[in-house]
Amino acid sequence: MATIVRDIETERTQARRRRRRGRIGLYTAAITAAVMGAFPFIWASLTAFKQNKDLYVKSNNPFLFNLAPTLDHFKFLFNDTNFLTFVRNTMVVGLAVVAITLLISLPAAYSLARLARKWGERLGIGIFLVYLIPPTLLFIPMQRVIVFLDLQESLWSLILVYPTITIPISVWLLMGFFKGIPRDIEEQAQVDGYSRIGAVMRTVMPLMFPGVVAVIVFAFTLSSHEFIYALAFNKASAFKTIAVGVPTELVRGDVFFWQSLMGAAIVVAVPIAVVFNLFLDRFVTGFTMGAVKG
Amino acid sequence: MATEVITTRRRRYLLDNERVLGSVLMTPAVIYIVALVGFPFVLAIIYALSDVTTGSRGFNFVGFDNFVRILDDPVFLRSLRNTFVFAAISNILVVVLAKALAMILVADFKGKWVIRFFVLLPWTTPISLATIMWLWTLDSLFSPIDWVLRWLGLIESNSYFLGKPGLAMASVIIVHTWRIVPLAAVIMMAGLAAIPHEINDAAQVDGAGFWRKLFEITIPLMAPIIAVAVLFGVILTITDMSVVWVLTRGGPTNSTQVLATWSFLKGIEGGALSQGAAIALFLLPVLVGLTVVILRLARRVEVF
Numbered sequence A: 001m002a003t004i005v006r007d008i009e010t011e012r013t014q015a016r017r018r019r020r021r022g023r024i025g026l027y028t029a030a031i032t033a034a035v036m037g038a039f040p041f042i043w044a045s046l047t048a049f050k051q052n053k054d055l056y057v058k059s060n061n062p063f064l065f066n067l068a069p070t071l072d073h074f075k076f077l078f079n080d081t082n083f084l085t086f087v088r089n090t091m092v093v094g095l096a097v098v099a100i101t102l103l104i105s106l107p108a109a110y111s112l113a114r115l116a117r118k119w120g121e122r123l124g125i126g127i128f129l130v131y132l133i134p135p136t137l138l139f140i141p142m143q144r145v146i147v148f149l150d151l152q153e154s155l156w157s158l159i160l161v162y163p164t165i166t167i168p169i170s171v172w173l174l175m176g177f178f179k180g181i182p183r184d185i186e187e188q189a190q191v192d193g194y195s196r197i198g199a200v201m202r203t204v205m206p207l208m209f210p211g212v213v214a215v216i217v218f219a220f221t222l223s224s225h226e227f228i229y230a231l232a233f234n235k236a237s238a239f240k241t242i243a244v245g246v247p248t249e250l251v252r253g254d255v256f257f258w259q260s261l262m263g264a265a266i267v268v269a270v271p272i273a274v275v276f277n278l279f280l281d282r283f284v285t286g287f288t289m290g291a292v293k294g
Numbered sequence B: 001m002a003t004e005v006i007t008t009r010r011r012r013y014l015l016d017n018e019r020v021l022g023s024v025l026m027t028p029a030v031i032y033i034v035a036l037v038g039f040p041f042v043l044a045i046i047y048a049l050s051d052v053t054t055g056s057r058g059f060n061f062v063g064f065d066n067f068v069r070i071l072d073d074p075v076f077l078r079s080l081r082n083t084f085v086f087a088a089i090s091n092i093l094v095v096v097l098a099k100a101l102a103m104i105l106v107a108d109f110k111g112k113w114v115i116r117f118f119v120l121l122p123w124t125t126p127i128s129l130a131t132i133m134w135l136w137t138l139d140s141l142f143s144p145i146d147w148v149l150r151w152l153g154l155i156e157s158n159s160y161f162l163g164k165p166g167l168a169m170a171s172v173i174i175v176h177t178w179r180i181v182p183l184a185a186v187i188m189m190a191g192l193a194a195i196p197h198e199i200n201d202a203a204q205v206d207g208a209g210f211w212r213k214l215f216e217i218t219i220p221l222m223a224p225i226i227a228v229a230v231l232f233g234v235i236l237t238i239t240d241m242s243v244v245w246v247l248t249r250g251g252p253t254n255s256t257q258v259l260a261t262w263s264f265l266k267g268i269e270g271g272a273l274s275q276g277a278a279i280a281l282f283l284l285p286v287l288v289g290l291t292v293v294i295l296r297l298a299r300r301v302e303v304f
Helices: A002-048 A072-080 A083-115 A118-132 A135-148 A155-161 A163-179 A183-191 A196-207 A209-225 A228-233 A242-249 A258-289 B002-048 B065-071 B074-106 B112-124 B127-137 B144-151 B165-193 B197-205 B210-239 B242-247 B259-269 B273-281 B284-300
Strands: none
Touching: A002 A258, A002 B074, A002 B112, A002 B127, A002 B165, A072 A083, A072 A258, A083 A118, A083 A155, A083 A163, A083 A209, A083 A242, A083 A258, A083 B002, A118 A163, A118 B002, A118 B284, A135 A155, A135 A228, A135 B002, A135 B210, A135 B259, A135 B273, A155 A163, A155 A228, A163 A209, A163 B002, A183 A196, A196 A209, A209 A242, A209 A258, A228 A242, A228 B259, A242 A258, A242 B127, A258 B112, A258 B127, B002 B273, B065 B074, B065 B273, B074 B112, B074 B165, B074 B210, B074 B259, B112 B165, B127 B165, B127 B242, B165 B210, B165 B242, B197 B210, B210 B284, B242 B259, B259 B273
């Protein structure tokens, strides 16, 4: 009897120990992953607040503030560089691209999800394959097209061209969301006397809100990440976006303004990451639903 | 009787419109893509077969001369090799690391959102900005990695990560890997979530351990989704130009040059549009190959 109790006790302790070991393993792995992912960001954040006399001394411990932290480099970034112009350009281009993307992708996605039968699937795959003809293949002729349209050195060039990157992926995403909404809803509204478009606007569109938000976030991020077209089309700093402006302009000759440069990178990276984290689950479901046969 | 009339009328109304409405709604997207992807794509091929430059007005078809000429260029061959070496090595690393990361991210633990925020940073940050942080992290004089290695007594003087061909190539590969792991992990998470709990539970009851379950259940069931993640990773690495451009500009002495940067240097900076277009077109066969694989997979995989 006593031995059985003791056996159960040892079993329990062993199980507890095993579970604890699993937990410790999990946390170690998670923290290692976080540090590996965030290392350049940690280093960049420390750098942005360091004084020159602290940063540019080889023997100083780079992970400590050997002299008091300073905000001077942020002041320099905001007052004496074109950083705010880049931010404004990125916002203008991003918002315009989002608007064009939604205007074009919503009808197309609806058409592919609901109206198209045989050709729909093929066209859907075709649109997705556009993703496989990347800017790297197209930037040379595209630059000539932009020069021909006389749009070089302006934000219009980017506003016109970025939807080619955002539309395919957005159509795919939205198609999934449309397929997730039961047909009956709009059919019911049509029975109630609305036209097809009227029915869709009144019943389906409100339910599409999460999909639309996902596309807004996605299209905006893609256009703020883009590098090749932005580098090829616009050389004047007045028309540069963050992605191209920060790495090319915060340098004088061979001298990098490292602290301001790192400050700029952090100021941009953190808000985007916050928004992405809020919507991550939605993207995962969005892409999953894209494949559900409707 | 009355309801029947209504339904038939509604059906006919729908049928009459569905085709028309379908194509009307589709047209703007098709026009946009044809005009701004299809047309430039054809132009890219025409350029590659001609002698067009930014300076001259002349335009002659020269057949495959550009291809013959660039194939004689050692820098081009170096770029071609680098493009594939970088893509291959970084994506092998991506698969292993992303699988591990996905398993961490599907587990339940306190403070998960903080971890998630940090591990997703490399992917959510604009790539050129992320790369500029690496440029500073790998700085020849003030790299904190060098400081740690010096402090540990492993090196005497700095490593000059971006100044030596081998280390520069390794740096490019590490930045690519670092950036793609989070995306691949997110794709794999969707796959992990799709594996029924019962299978794992049954294996557990039968006494299978962590590694056995990993290799005999999780990985085989996830093979298609891992393939999807790899395809995205390969496309992102072979078509990316910003990592190499910001980190090394292809240097030292073209040892990290890739097709994208070499094409940009020749075509945009050098003005030789035809050669630039021809260099970029070398990506096409690979992309077509990937397309075929993706189409095959798309039929088999639910999550895509």
